[in-house]
Amino acid sequence: MDFNRVKLPREIHSGPGVLKETGxxxxxxxxxxxxxxxxxxxxxxxAGESVISSLQDHEFDVETIIIKKPSMDAVEEVQDHMENMSAVLGVGGGKVIDVAKMASTRSGTHSVSIPTAASHDGISSPRASIKNQGGSVSLSAEPPIGVVADTQIISQAPFRLLAAGCGDIISNYTAVLDWKLAHRLLNEDYSDSAAALSLITAETTIKAAGHIKEGLIESAAIVVKGLISSGMAISIAGNSRPASGAEHKFSHALDIIAPEPALHGEQCGVGTIMMMYLHGGDWEFIRDTLKTIKAPVNAQELGIEPEYIIQALMKAHNIRKERYTILGDRGLTEAAAIKLARKTGVID
Ligand SMILES: NC(=O)C1=CN([C@@H]2O[C@H](COP(=O)(O)OP(=O)(O)OC[C@H]3O[C@@H](n4cnc5c(N)ncnc54)[C@H](OP(=O)(O)O)[C@@H]3O)[C@@H](O)[C@H]2O)C=CC1
Ligand SMILES: O=C(CO)COP(=O)(O)O
Ligand SMILES: [Zn+2]
Known part of the structure; x- marks a missing residue:
């Protein structure tokens, strides 16, 4: 018999100045x-330097490493430093937290997640997105044992990162639609509670869209809460289905194709507009909410040439192939991709 296993962080701390309590x-x-x-x-x-001094104040012996890419090479480099370490603390954006999570999982130690931006929902999740030659893979990982989210630091990050976090949350709408589709068509495992949590998280964030403003601790707190709750939905499902569907495949494709990709959550937000159109849902509502948050809603605002948007739409179904979505097994033809991107205003 298969038993259900939900892996969650043991403690989550958030608030202005909490970073100093890390030790x-x-x-x-x-x-x-x-x-x-x-x-x-x-x-x-x-943030890293404050984390180090707080740890030293509490008699920890601290070593440091700089992560530039979320690659398996970086994971192995961190692992090489893990001998006799009790934990690795990932201080930064999604890239750093994913590498810390994966390295701790592979070395049988713990990780602590210390986000400096509310830009992605991997803050507390038991998954890591690791880049490889063909793009990236979504790997199962131990969730961080603790999360320390300093909303003061997060509110001072470039606003673009916070808006990206909202895009990553809003993508839950199409991710759940895709998951339901795969459940109906392929009898894929589906969790009502994970889907409900994922959708409530997106709804709550959308309701607060007008309050998400640059430089405000309260705005950072709203988005951090949403991202952690989205991560919980991933934990309940045991995979990223509640938070990653066709809109994420589109973003992963852009990461491969575009010479200079935008932020993960920005690309996922624009992907959600287009995938919601394909699902026959209210894509204009998604677009308007992203506009309210001041997140990008088209190719120009993403800083990506229209040709790469079309190529990514045509390639997206081939990414994370095991994850069935509205793009089906054959994906979009070029004509359909152009029509979709034009109809939704993503390209002119
Ligand atoms: N595991 C999961 O479930 C999930 C994983 N992801 C992954 O997370 C990554 C996306 O995360 P994201 O955070 O957008 O990207 P990055 O981690 O690449 O961070 C983007 C940039 O923001 C900078 N930054 C972070 N915080 C601050 C700050 N306070 N002030 C100034 N600059 C700051 C980083 O600096 P620096 O140069 O110092 O790193 C980096 O240059 C992707 O790799 C994606 O696949 C996304 C969603 C879920
Ligand atoms: O970004 C994610 C959830 O927001 C995770 O996505 P993947 O599982 O597609 O890597
Ligand atoms: Zn994401």
Whole structure:
């Protein structure tokens, strides 16, 4: 018999200034001795250094590593540093947190997630998106043992990152539609509770769209809550189905095709507009909500040439092939892709 297993973080701390409590939170989590702080080139200065001093104040022996790409090479490099470490703390955007999560999973230790931006829903989830030569893979991982989300730091991140987080949450609408479709057509496992949580998260964020403003701690808190709750839906499902459908396939395709891709959540938001059109749903509502949040709604605002949008639409069905979506097994023809992108105003 198959048993259900839901993996969640043990403690989630959020609020302005909570970063300074990292050392004490790690003690409460029963971590001790040597720990590795993994961060990005910018985020090490923005938050990593405060994390290090808080850990040192609590007698941790700290080593550091800079992560530039969410690749398997980076995961292995972190793993190489993990001997005798009790945990790796990922301080930064989604890239850093995914690498920390995967390296801790493979080395049998813990990770702590310390987001510096509310840009993605991998903050607390048991999944890691790791880039490889063909694009990226979605891997099962141990969830972080703890989450420390400092809404003061997150509110001071470039607003574009917060708007991207909203795009990643709004994509739950089409992700759940795709999941339901796969359940009906292919009898794929489906969880009502995971889908309900995913949709409530998207609805709550949309209702708050008018309050999501640059530089406000309250706005950062709304989005952080949504991203963590989306991550919980992923935990309940045991996979990213409640938060990743055809709109994510489109974003993953852009990451491969576009010379300079936009942010993950920005691309997913634009993907949601188009995939909602294909589902016959209210795509204009998705577009208008993204506009209210000041997230990109078209190719120009993404900074991506229309030709790459069309190519990504045509390639998307081939990504994460096991995940059946509205794009079907054959995907879109060029003519259909152009029509879709024009009809939804993504290209002129
Ligand atoms: N595991 C999962 O379930 C999920 C994983 N993801 C993955 O997460 C990644 C997307 O995350 P995202 O955060 O958008 O991208 P990145 O982690 O690439 O971060 C984007 C940029 O923002 C910078 N940054 C972060 N915080 C701040 C700050 N406070 N101030 C200034 N700059 C800052 C980073 O700096 P620096 O250069 O220092 O890194 C980086 O240059 C993708 O790889 C995606 O696949 C997305 C959703 C879910
Ligand atoms: O980005 C994700 C959820 O928001 C995870 O997506 P994937 O499982 O497609 O990598
Ligand atoms: Zn996502």
């Amino acid at each position: 004490s939170i790690c003690k409460d989590l029963k971590l001790s001795g040597r720990v590795l702080v993994a961060s990005g080139p910018r985020t090490m200065k923005i």
